[in-house]
Amino acid sequence: MKLHFYLQPSSGVPIYKQIIKQIKHAAAGGLLSAGDQLPSVRELSEDLTINPNTVSKAYQELERDGIIEIIHGVGTFVSKGNIFMEEKEKEGLMKNAVKQLFTEAYHLGFSFERLKGLFLEAYEDAAVKGRKGD
Amino acid sequence: MKLHFYLQPSSGVPIYKQIIKQIKHAAAGGLLSAGDQLPSVRELSEDLTINPNTVSKAYQELERDGIIEIIHGVGTFVSKGNIFMEEKEKEGLMKNAVKQLFTEAYHLGFSFERLKGLFLEAYEDAAVKGRKGD
Amino acid sequence: MKLHFYLQPSSGVPIYKQIIKQIKHAAAGGLLSAGDQLPSVRELSEDLTINPNTVSKAYQELERDGIIEIIHGVGTFVSKGNIFMEEKEKEGLMKNAVKQLFTEAYHLGFSFERLKGLFLEAYEDAAVKGRKGD
Amino acid sequence: MKLHFYLQPSSGVPIYKQIIKQIKHAAAGGLLSAGDQLPSVRELSEDLTINPNTVSKAYQELERDGIIEIIHGVGTFVSKGNIFMEEKEKEGLMKNAVKQLFTEAYHLGFSFERLKGLFLEAYEDAAVKGRKGD
DNA sequence: GTGGTCTAGACCACA
DNA sequence: GTGGTCTAGACCACG
Known part of the structure; x- marks a missing residue:
């Protein structure tokens, strides 16, 4: 299942926050399941034609929130924790x-x-x- | 008719843009008519408990776009120009x-x-x- | 009371983590008290001759951890929360x-x-x- | 005499640098003597549960610095050179x-x-x- | 003046 | 190949 991101670059909402929201919601809604691999930083940044740092920032914040797990040199995965929203x-x-x-x-x-x-x-x-x- | 603003301070969308959008839409939709007076910068800033500069910035951008007219020492009014949206x-x-x-x-x-x-x-x-x- | 930072640029420890640790410890130890203003991002970055983004990253992580409070357009302050370490x-x-x-x-x-x-x-x-x- | 490594995985200091430092110091301090055999890459990587490449990288850097000698197919040994620190x-x-x-x-x-x-x-x-x- | 976001690009760490 | 850190510099948001 490929995620489809919809960014509004000049909406005032920071791009990295838009990414965060969409991944969070996709994980909450079951579009993403525990263990699923997310696109690599480079890949997603190319897809969205944004800077890799911007994607990285989003991923790091998601990791802090326990939504995803970043394994260095391996990849980024949806966490096994309690992701589901009530x-x-x-x-x-x-x-x-x-x-x-x-x-x-x-x-x-x-x-x-x-x-x-x-x-x-x-x-x-x-x-x-x-x-x-x- | 008093405008009712709904601000989302930490949504990432700049407050002044939220104000602009809402006044623009209200004007486009007929909630505000040509000549209507808008609240003063100070008044609105107190209502919304935001910085007066933020309101001021919104008003200035609206004036540049021809939506409103700022008359120094008098007040701020909805323009007579072509405000209506198709x-x-x-x-x-x-x-x-x-x-x-x-x-x-x-x-x-x-x-x-x-x-x-x-x-x-x-x-x-x-x-x-x-x-x-x- | 001026904080004195001691950075080891090529120790392998990321600079922003060194900053975080030192501020955290200074706050834990009473060198910094609740409400104290920290140097501005630009000021500190100049002092340490590092990039402002690096300081900013440290500050943001400290804010997430509740050690400091960042007030946009105003400055950065030591939190009032339970900063003290046991x-x-x-x-x-x-x-x-x-x-x-x-x-x-x-x-x-x-x-x-x-x-x-x-x-x-x-x-x-x-x-x-x-x-x-x- | 078995070397005892103490790694701090998430300290920010690269693991391979920690290994280098500890072998260098052990050699400098006489814990390791010229000619002593070091654990094999595989063995050490299993002991420390880290990636073999990481150990290998450390060994290679140590060899470049003349601290150790890697003899292909035989093993890795502490150099006879001037290892001692003043x-x-x-x-x-x-x-x-x-x-x-x-x-x-x-x-x-x-x-x-x-x-x-x-x-x-x-x-x-x-x-x-x-x-x-x- | 404050902090925040983003880019382009370099270099490093880990597998 | 993965992600992480840092720089230089631009531009924006807020007071």
Whole structure:
């Protein structure tokens, strides 16, 4: 399973934090399992066309947090520790994100009806892809 | 109508950018109309308990973009210029946001079904509040 | 009270770790008190003629460990938290260091008598300086 | 006489440098004599549970420095060359080590009195062991 | 003025 | 091949 990173370089959020978040979430969600090898620092830095140091910084912070294990000269692996997020915790994150979506729509004067339309559309797409992916 | 700012101090997104985005969107969405007065730098900085310079920086960037007008000694006002965003543009922003929501759910291993549940719940809430607000 | 750093650039121990250790020990030993301001990243990097990033890395790790607090745009300060090391812990560190001293002497075929001589000499010096310092 | 290595894997000092230092000092101090055979790369690597390459690297550097001789297919031996360190040089090393001990104690706020206590304790132990060893 | 992030590139340590 | 450290220097964020 290859991770797909989505970076927003000029969003103001540091790149290394975006990487951290995505790996953390992937590990929490089961996309990454204990023992899985992560791409090497060099490889990921080339993929994302960013500096190796930036990837390294992300990996080191993840290691400090116990999410991954770095074995010198060998590679970087998902930790065996308690990586999984509680369902409650995940739900909290998602609820928050949904709330922000509505706030943004409100600010933009974007009708909630239309937002619902967009959402359901995306839902159909995602659901279909999901089934295909199985 | 008082603007309600929602800041995430340690999200990595600079505070002044968060302010800019929210004022821009409020102006684009009609929450703010041409000529409306914005809170003073000092007032807003106290409300948000942030440094006045940060507010000032946001206002200056907004003025450069023609969104607002700063009249020295008088106050800060929403511009009369072409503030409105095209509907297409708004839709693009929202589509993007919705897409991100699904990506995050995917990464977290959060079921799309449950996400839909959360969304519809929030929709009901928002719709009700919306009606009250009228 | 100015901290005096002693770095051994080519000892194999990373510079940033040497800095961390010295600040940690200074805080543990009372040389640094809660609230004391540390030299700025730039200042310290110039003092030690090393790269600012290296100092920054040390400071960030110290902050993660709760030893110091970094206030953006303001400065870096010794934390108010429980910085003090237990006496037992300090004693452990020192015992270890003493043991290493003897091992090294043994390996070098350096007589323990002479080592004692050197030690007591250094002790007299240090004790005298200590009294002067009071 | 079997050498006893004391490695600190995560001290930041490269393992191979620790090995080099200890063999060099043992040779300088007479623990190892010209012609003595060193443990094989494989044996030592297993003893210390480190990678054979690491031992090999240490041996190669020691050979470059003329401390040891590697005879292919036969073994590794302490050189006949001028291995001995000048007494002055040894004293310099030890003085330095003692000085560091006091600096560390100072930083830790560890009383020199107590340090002296620890030292004399260790001295008694070492002296006794030394006599037994004779 | 403070600290934070990122890059490009060198060199080292470990397997 | 892996990751780790450091430098020089640019640019940003915050006060």
